[in-house]
Amino acid sequence: MATTVKRAGLPGWLGAIGPIVLIAVMLFLFVAFDPIGGLRDVPPVEAVSFEKVELSPGSVEMRIRNDGPDPVTVAQVLVNDAYWNFTISDDTLGRLEDATVTIPYPWDEGLPLNIALVTSTGLTIEHEIEAAVETPEPDARTTGIYALLGVYIGVIPIAVGLLWFSALKRAARRWLGFFLAFTVGLLAFLLVDTVEEGLELAAETGAALNGTALFAMGAAIAVVGLFVLENILEKRRSGTQGLLLAYLISSGIGLHNLGEGLAVGAALAAGEFALGTFLIVGFALHNTTEGLAIVAPLGAEERRPSLWHFVGLGAVAGVPTIAGALLGGYAFTPGWATFAFGLAAGAIAQVVWKIGRGLPEQGRLSTAYGAAGFLLGLAVMYVTGLFTA
Amino acid sequence: MDRRGFLKRAGLASAVGGAAVLKGRDLVRAQGQHAIHTMKHGGHGAVGEVDHARNGFDPTDMLTDFDGGEVSKDRSGRTVREYEFLAVAKDIEVAPGIFFPAWTYNGRVPGPTIRATEGDRIRIKFVNSTEHPHTMHFHGIHPAAMDGVPGQGEAKSGEEFVYDFIAEPFGTHHYHCHSVPLAQHIHRGLYGAFIVDPKKGRPDANEMVVVMNAFDTNFDGENEIYAANTVAFAYMLRPIQIERGRLQRMHVINITEFDPINSIHLHANFFHLFRTGTKLEPDEFTDTISMGQAERHMIEFVYNDPGHFMFHAHQTEFVELGWLSAFEVS
Numbered sequence: 019m020a021t022t023v024k025r026a027g028l029p030g031w032l033g034a035i036g037p038i039v040l041i042a043v044m045l046f047l048f049v050a051f052d053p054i055g056g057l058r059d060v061p062p063v064e065a066v067s068f069e070k071v072e073l074s075p076g077s078v079e080m081r082i083r084n085d086g087p088d089p090v091t092v093a094q095v096l097v098n099d100a101y102w103n104f105t106i107s108d109d110t111l112g113r114l115e116d117a118t119v120t121i122p123y124p125w126d127e128g129l130p131l132n133i134a135l136v137t138s139t140g141l142t143i144e145h146e147i148e149a150a151v152e153t154p155e156p157d158a159r160t161t162g163i164y165a166l167l168g169v170y171i172g173v174i175p176i177a178v179g180l181l182w183f184s185a186l187k188r189a190a191r192r193w194l195g196f197f198l199a200f201t202v203g204l205l206a207f208l209l210v211d212t213v214e215e216g217l218e219l220a221a222e223t224g225a226a227l228n229g230t231a232l233f234a235m236g237a238a239i240a241v242v243g244l245f246v247l248e249n250i251l252e253k254r255r256s257g258t259q260g261l262l263l264a265y266l267i268s269s270g271i272g273l274h275n276l277g278e279g280l281a282v283g284a285a286l287a288a289g290e291f292a293l294g295t296f297l298i299v300g301f302a303l304h305n306t307t308e309g310l311a312i313v314a315p316l317g318a319e320e321r322r323p324s325l326w327h328f329v330g331l332g333a334v335a336g337v338p339t340i341a342g343a344l345l346g347g348y349a350f351t352p353g354w355a356t357f358a359f360g361l362a363a364g365a366i367a368q369v370v371w372k373i374g375r376g377l378p379e380q381g382r383l384s385t386a387y388g389a390a391g392f393l394l395g396l397a398v399m400y401v402t403g404l405f406t407a
Numbered sequence: 408m409d410r411r412g413f414l415k416r417a418g419l420a421s422a423v424g425g426a427a428v429l430k431g432r433d434l435v436r437a438q439g440q441h442a443i444h445t446m447k448h449g450g451h452g453a454v455g456e457v458d459h460a461r462n463g464f465d466p467t468d469m470l471t472d473f474d475g476g477e478v479s480k481d482r483s484g485r486t487v488r489e490y491e492f493l494a495v496a497k498d499i500e501v502a503p504g505i506f507f508p509a510w511t512y513n514g515r516v517p518g519p520t521i522r523a524t525e526g527d528r529i530r531i532k533f534v535n536s537t538e539h540p541h542t543m544h545f546h547g548i549h550p551a552a553m554d555g556v557p558g559q560g561e562a563k564s565g566e567e568f569v570y571d572f573i574a575e576p577f578g579t580h581h582y583h584c585h586s587v588p589l590a591q592h593i594h595r596g597l598y599g600a601f602i603v604d605p606k607k608g609r610p611d612a613n614e615m616v617v618v619m620n621a622f623d624t625n626f627d628g629e630n631e632i633y634a635a636n637t638v639a640f641a642y643m644l645r646p647i648q649i650e651r652g653r654l655q656r657m658h659v660i661n662i663t664e665f666d667p668i669n670s671i672h673l674h675a676n677f678f679h680l681f682r683t684g685t686k687l688e689p690d691e692f693t694d695t696i697s698m699g700q701a702e703r704h705m706i707e708f709v710y711n712d713p714g715h716f717m718f719h720a721h722q723t724e725f726v727e728l729g730w731l732s733a734f735e736v737s
Contacts, residue, residue, distance in 0.1 A: 091504065092504075093455075093502070093503065093504025093505045094453050094454060094502055094503065094504060094505055095454075096631075096728075099724060099727060099728065100451055100727030100728065101451065101452055101453045101502070101639065101640070101727065101728060101729065102450055102451060102452070103450045103451070103452060103454055104454055105454075109504075121450075122450045123450065124450075136502075136505055136624065136631060137505075138504050138505060138506055139505075139506060139624075140501075140505050140506065140507055140622070140624020140625055140626075140631060141624070141625050142624075142625050142631060
């Protein structure tokens, strides 16, 4: 198995680990002798992020994480400007360590709740709950509600959108270009939206986790992952070029919907918005157009793909919404959510690039149909998006 | 990693989600760390207890710790009271686990309670061991040179100054640093009580000093801690023991920075109020009195029934941030 190349001088493995050993020694010396000790004689930088806040009747439970460079000791807890009894699983948190704080507080439904941790140095680190609502327990009923929510905002609208296929099939060739350009516009809008939301979340993750890098890594993984997926599908020749593109689009949209579900589930669990019927309608409208985007490349196909492909396309794009809503409701942390939005942004970017490159002559953005389709895609997303704000 | 940290991680590794977190919490509770001390007040209050020994002063002892100084007579037969005061920077625990970078007189906040009789001569050798200039500015009647303000009786870092004046008028007074920036120098802890007794004395009573103070621990211009004698909730955890039927005389001084007023309210009782303590007859009979900064009064009251009686500021915000105390009458 192993092949060794005989060469004069140092063995290869030594050349490989030599630099690692050297840097380890340098770091050891640096830590041991602390040459810049004098420069660091400044007050500690204390930073704590609130990762999860759960409210149950008469109790507030929070998972906190030290995301600053120095250890933090939580000395007291203020609730709405009053010192309050609490328990903490570990009152001194090293860098990136987490702890659970439990406060027996008679909070009032629907009213704001301001919680401040007072550290041993007297610093206050605040967390504002806009409207206190009980955190749903992970029981069958709540799980059912989250799942149903995912079905309504993800699965059903996309499935309905897929029905445009038959109309597309009958449309004239130039209209196919129009609809592909429309899809590009729609996805471009989603991309901007996803980047914005992802970076907003990144800001919440705290300094140590470096949310922006998490987001960027998510995006890179998605781009590379989709290229690999595309390559595999092409090699297997399991479908036509149009079908391949449709699956790529639905994968990108699926990842976006995972993030969307995550955001909705988390906001619901945190009581950050009241879920009105109107909002569901907004998301449904918004996402129906996503179905159209998926079938757009199929319009030029010679034969109608089998029904199972439509089921598959719908599932890939829509089902992640359900998973997202459940994850958001029960296990939301800003770090993971940022990563998920990064994945979505990367996936959409890859798909936009892919479709954009393969636009037919009549769909080029320099043509009337192409330009109109692209701009209409943006406009439709903007208008339907107004319902979700 | 300490043992608790390790056990917590072990707990997290052994299960997922809520069960593991619960396990960690129970473990901590079993070890007696940060257990809820009292639910008597509906869960309100600080958790844990301040280490008074480490602070070097105890709020209970400070109530009745009157310092008459080194007493001698001068040639004219006047009583001379000599003191040594040292300005020293020191981190003090103002609520359980919360440390405040204080500037102190003799290592305590409030500084020592100077007690004299009207007409006594006060001589204080004031030494400044801190990096900043400080003074002792007395509320009383004294010559300009003894006023303890920048340019008149200020001790720079490492220097000293001797304050020498006659204690007058009788009453409940105080002293504080008057160096600039003034708010900073007062708020950091440089203040104390200055009690001058009338020559003819007052009726026998149990006397106490309560300095109403506050601490802006995060230095944002608003206080995070309010207290009677520095330590939040100290007299709630250990109520002040008083004897039923006995006259109580409390010198109440407001030195709270950043808030325009503070106040004191006694539960289930009324008190005679001697404004600034400068008269022998009371000015008022009430149960709540509001005071601006540097206002101070002498109050007298008697509890005839045994039991637990609260006293506190009647700015409820201050109460919930630490200025909540109690008497245990027996």
